[in-house]
Structure formats: structure tokens, C-alpha cells
Amino acid sequence: MARSSRFAGTIWLAAIAGAVVVPGCRGTDRSREVTAYVSADRPFSEPILQEYQRQSGVRVNVVYDTEETKSTGLANRLLAEKERPQADVFWSNEPVRTLVLKSRGVLAPYESPAARGIGATFKDPEGYWTGFSARLRVMVYNTNKVKADEAPRSVFDLVDPRWKGQVAIADPRFGSTSFHVAALYAEIGDERADEYFRKLKTNDVKVVDGNSVVRDMVARGDVSVGLTDTDDVNVAIEAKQPVAMVLPDRDGIGVPVMPNMVSLVSGAPHPEEGKRLIDYLLSPEVERKLAASEAVQIPLHADVPGPKNIPPISTFKAMTLDYAKAASRVEDVTKRLASILGL
Numbered sequence: 001m002a003r004s005s006r007f008a009g010t011i012w013l014a015a016i017a018g019a020v021v022v023p024g025c026r027g028t029d030r031s032r033e034v035t036a037y038v039s040a041d042r043p044f045s046e047p048i049l050q051e052y053q054r055q056s057g058v059r060v061n062v063v064y065d066t067e068e069t070k071s072t073g074l075a076n077r078l079l080a081e082k083e084r085p086q087a088d089v090f091w092s093n094e095p096v097r098t099l100v101l102k103s104r105g106v107l108a109p110y111e112s113p114a115a116r117g118i119g120a121t122f123k124d125p126e127g128y129w130t131g132f133s134a135r136l137r138v139m140v141y142n143t144n145k146v147k148a149d150e151a152p153r154s155v156f157d158l159v160d161p162r163w164k165g166q167v168a169i170a171d172p173r174f175g176s177t178s179f180h181v182a183a184l185y186a187e188i189g190d191e192r193a194d195e196y197f198r199k200l201k202t203n204d205v206k207v208v209d210g211n212s213v214v215r216d217m218v219a220r221g222d223v224s225v226g227l228t229d230t231d232d233v234n235v236a237i238e239a240k241q242p243v244a245m246v247l248p249d250r251d252g253i254g255v256p257v258m259p260n261m262v263s264l265v266s267g268a269p270h271p272e273e274g275k276r277l278i279d280y281l282l283s284p285e286v287e288r289k290l291a292a293s294e295a296v297q298i299p300l301h302a303d304v305p306g307p308k309n310i311p312p313i314s315t316f317k318a319m320t321l322d323y324a325k326a327a328s329r330v331e332d333v334t335k336r337l338a339s340i341l342g343l
Contacts, residue, residue: 032057032058032059032270032273033058033059033060033061033270033273034058034059034060034061034088034089034270034273034274034276034277035060035061035062035063035086035087035088035089035269035270036049036060036061036062036063036087036088036089036090036091036277037062037063037065037074037077037078037087037089037090037091038062038063038064038065038074038091039064039065039074039091039092039093039094039097039175040091040092040093040260041093041231041295042064043294044231044290044293044294044295044297045064045091046062047289047293048281048286048289048290049062051289052277052280052281055280056276056280058273058276058277060277063077063087072097072173072174072175072178074090074092074097075092075097075100075101078090078101078106078265079101079104079106082104082105082106082266085265085266085267085268085269086269087265087268088264088265088268088269088270088271088273088274088277089262089263089264089265089268089274089277089278089281090107090261090262090263090265091260091261091262091281092260092261092262092263093135093175093176093258093260094175094176094178094179094258094261095131095179095258095259095261095323095326095327096178096179096182096323096326096327096330098129098261098263098327099129099323099324099326099327099328100327100330100331101263102124102128102129102263103327105266106265106266107128107129107263107264107265107266108128108263108264108265108266108267108268108271109124109126109127109128109264110127110263110264110274110275110278111127111130112130112275112278112279112282113279114278114279114280114282114283115130115282117284117301117302117303118130118131118132118282118300118301119300119302122134122259122300128263129261129262129263130261130262130263130278130282131259131260131261131300132259132260132261132262132281132282132286132287132299132300133259133260133286133287133290133291133295133297133298133299133300134257134258134259134260134297134298134300134313135176135229135230135231135257135258135259135295135297135298136229136230136247136255136256136257136258136298136310137176137179137180137227137228137229137248137255137256137258138227138228138229138230138233138245138246138247138248138255139151139152139155139158139225139226139227139228139245139246139248140214140215140218140225140226140227140228140232140233140236140243140244140245140246141218141224141225141226141243141244141245141246142218142219142221142223142224142225142242142243143242143243143244144221144242145221145224146224146225148244151225151244151246152225152246152248153246153248153249154248154249154252155184155196155227155248155249156196156249158200158203158205158225158227159196159199159200159202159203160203161203163203163224163225164203164204165203165204165206165223166223166224166225167200167203167205167206167223167224167225167226167227168205168206168207168208168213168214168217168218168222168223168225168226168227169200169205169206169207169208169214169226169227170207170208170209170210170211170213170214170227170228171207171208171209171210171343172207172333172334172337172341172343173334173337173338173343174210175210175211176211176229176258177211177227178330178333178334179256179258179326179330180227180256181193181197181333181334181337182326182327182329182330182333182334183256183319183326184196184319185329185333186322186325186326186328186329187253187254187319188253190336193333194336194340197337197340197341198340200341201340201341201342205341206223207341207343211228211229211232212228212232212235214226214227214228214232215228215232215233215235215236215243216236218236218243219236219241219242219243221242227248229258230245230296230297230310231294231295231296231297233245234294234295234296234307234309234310235294237309238294247311247316249317249319250316250317251316251317252317253319254316254317254318254319255316255317255318255319256318256319257313257318257319259300260297262278262281262282263278264278284299284301284303284304287299287300287301287304288304288305291304291305291306291307292307296308296309296310298310298312298313
């Protein structure tokens, strides 16, 4: 499938996002500031940062990513700024780009005291990143077109001829979809994964500009099924749209689990303010807010109640929690898929 020229080349695209300032409040100390690059969806992340500014009195400058290049654009920007960092904190909505940035010397170690309640699986042993508030990769289907007992249960079901022309995925070179495909390759091997995506191509899979586009296509009935994230599906469920979700492969290879990741930038201009913002983002308070929001993110502090509509991680098999292994494959995998899917 031909893609727009803005997606040409490698996954490290030039970032075009500009800085914005979180709306201020009385008492903000303009002599104290922190700059965060944020790939988490703005409707969910901005209220968190507004509340931090209100509580701390610290001016918060934020650069958000776009839907189409989610996390990739900001990662590229951080690489470009490596010798003269402009950001203090990177808040990523998926693991891959954070691990790549660590490998390229962009991040600095910081072990936050707020992370003590988060399991070791979701923390870098060297302190370069900490996970919080996870999402899942799921299948969404249109309930007017697909009966619950006939919905696909595995990602491998999507190559069945009954779904020809009826499946949508976001561009696998970007955002959480790039994590999903890299994790899939790491889990099942190149030969089997290549064959799977060739069959998806033969089955006329629709490759679109983002997870929310997938969700909207399914909700409208343009396609029957899509691969997306729990937060995107929940927005449609709360809006009473005709959709439902399936946790794929929960008894097979497992469900992909994606924590947010937060890191301190190496050479940050405001490292102490960056550390304080990280402490806040890793707090149970923030996980409670994200769980209660439409983002329905799963807390990683064991004592924080989980969101509605989403089962706790303990109730299903996770596909992979070896984020470094998935990250090590992302550039190779995205190049392979660009050829296989004709991107």
C-alpha cells in the first residue's frame, strides 16, 4: 500500500512539534521551570502536567508528539539535540523509543524514590527508565458486523480469508504499533513473522495513520476489526459506539503490555526539576488519575485500584516483558515491514 511522503525514509523522522507552556496558575515561579517531551496522548497527559504545575509552582514547558509519528518524532528530536539538550524529561507512551535512546546515550540514570512500589520488571536495573500506568495492545471489532462468539481471538486469526479487506492497523513504523510488531518478531522469530505479515498484505490489510484512526474506522463500520490500544477502544466504548475489545492471544503467545516510561535526559538543563517531575509522574496519585480517566491505564503500583473495562495484568499471560529485546529489533523490523507491506 502506497504511503504519504511524510513517512518516507527511516523511522527517525524530523520532529516538527513545537513547545507549549502548560496553562499557568497564580504562584508559578518563572525562575523555576522544567521541560518535558511527551508522546502520551495530550488529552490524558496535559491535565497531569497542569496539576503538577499547580502543586509545585514550577513552570512546565511541554513538547507533544503528533498522532502519526507518536514517540518517533520526539525520539528523533532528542537525538538531534544530544549535544545541546533542550528537554529535562522524556515521557514516552511505549517502551521501544526509550530503550533506543538509552542505547544511544541520550538518557541519564535516575532511580526515583517514588518507584519503590513498582515491580522490578518495569524498571531499568541501571536506572535509565521507569515504567508506570500500562496499556495493552488489543483487537477492536464492530459489534454490528461481528458477533462476540465470532470475533477473532488471536492476531493470527486476522489472516483468515473471512477478514479480507476488513482489518486495519496503524503504520507499524511508529508508536505503539512499532512496539507490537518488534515484540512479535522477538517472540516468534523472523521467518514466522515475515510470513504472517505477507499473509496480512495478501488479505488486503488497511495501514492507516494512527491507532485512533483504526478505532474510528471500526466504529464507523469501514472495517470489521482493527489492532489498537486499550485507551483508544475505551474512548469509543464510553461514547456508546458499536465496538468491543478482545485481548489477543491471552492463552497463547500472550497480550502485549506497554507501560508508559519516564526518563531523565542526559545533560538536562534543569536536572533537579526534572527529577522532581519524574517523582510526581511515578506517584500513586498519578496512576490513580490515569486509571480513572478515559485512558484506563493499568497501575503498576500494586496498591492502586485498576480501571474499569480493563482486566488486571495478573489475570492473563503477557506476550513479552523483555522490552530491551523488542527495542533491539525495532529498526530492522520496521525496514522489513516497509518492504513487505509496501509502505
